[in-house]
Amino acid sequence: MATSMLWRSTFVRAVPWRACTRITTTRVTVAAPLRMARFYSQDPSSGIHKPPGQTLAQQGQERTAAAAATTAAGSEPLVTSESTGAPDEAAAAPEVNYPPKEELTPLAKHIRDSIKIQGPMSVAHFMRQVLVNPLSGYYMKGDVFGTQGDFITSPEISQMFGELLGIWFLVQWQNIGKPSRVQIVELGPGRGTLMLDMLRAASRFKEFRKAISGVHLVEASPGLRKMQRQTLCGIPLSEEQVGGGSREGITAAMRPDGLQISWHDVFDDLPDECSLIVAHEFFDALPIYKFEKTDEGWRELVVDLEEDPASTYHFRFVLAPGPTQASRAFAEHAAYEHFKTGDRIEISPDSFRVSHDMAKHMSKNGGSALIVDYGKDYIQGDTLRGIHKHKFTHVLTEPGKVDLSADVDFNYLKQATEELVNCHGSITQAHLLHSLGIGARLDMLLAKASAHRREGLISSYHRLVDPKEMGNVYRVMAMTPLGSPTPIAFEPQAPPPQSPPPTSSKL
């Protein structure tokens, strides 16, 4: 059935959508200057991006030279002022007033102490500490989304996003033979908004709803688990429940409609059952390693203490002087032989493992998966970025206060599935949403909306699908069981469907 027809036939009695005023209002009235998604990346102030006018090779030479002055342990310069004959000059130099170093967050102190004892740490270890350290990792503090937080994501922009993904899973459930029991799984559910919208869309289809045995959320943050419980089960979040510091996380709750929500630390903990799995902006938060090609081969970029008094930061990137375990295990691979001196690559073994686990789970239990993220179908160099209060920041600044994310390499995720499942895409977010009938859904919402809300709906629509907004940068990959039909939106050679843009006469 064409999805626009599906929308019309199903949602024409659109009362429940109107009941979502709180969510939709929040989502469409986000102030324009603050609506920064997490995908814009080319900011040289991040600390590792290519400075303007400098080639990757030039940049590499400078960094290699800088790193040559650093021992493997990392903190003691090999080239001292004594050996260069500089002490006299230094003595004669006028006193310089350096800017104070930035605040040493509790996590920065922990990382600094760790580097002092063990030497420079991998970017992956740094990223893992910054994001999910149980005591003061970025996500552990709870709500970081929306205008009051640091960034905004597609489900938070419009209910249309989650509803349409819910429809994709409905059609997919039909494609795989309507199994009588199926669990819905989300990795990294944030506030729980995407799942709420998906479940609302799914619950309109009685047969599908009846088959849903439960919802399983893979979430590292105890604070966000409570927020997800509030969104999905209506259990209020009291002040003292917000925020991190606690290692305890809730593990189960019941929705008013009788659907059980369960939380898991890792994907591997999921029960064996046919699963419809969604991961939206999850893989970009998984740790990456960074490597640079030198004349001697791949060298790992690691995080060291920043000793330069002129720098306000506590940490800096350096190139490891020789091969590391990680460079040997991940970068020295035939697939990366063609890179030139100075080129960089980012590799996320954690993403590989999760993708493999998903494929293994699906090949055993059946199901389907959608992965939505910003990224490309190939490996990239400097995409790691820091985000704080809707602005890009230096990647190494104020650990624990700043979100870190890196582009996803969809091809790498595909390689991890080892022919256990069929992989489709990646396609653009715009292509997926148009294929699922976002135009028809928008028309339905517009028909019932006030003039003020219409403006918001139309601008959310553009934000989700326009090529210069989130339409092209976000990409979507699907996993389906071997032998099952090609999923909707992923048909090869399909011309990109276009919904007519809403006209001003509708306003």
Ligand SMILES: C[S@@+](CC[C@H](N)C(=O)[O-])C[C@H]1O[C@@H](n2cnc3c(N)ncnc32)[C@H](O)[C@@H]1O
């Ligand atoms: C960028 S947010 C995306 C939230 C949501 N999917 C959305 O689009 O609004 C990343 C989510 O993944 C969770 N997360 C990050 N790293 C994780 C990990 N290693 N294990 C489990 N959850 C993780 C975060 O707590 C958060 O819920």
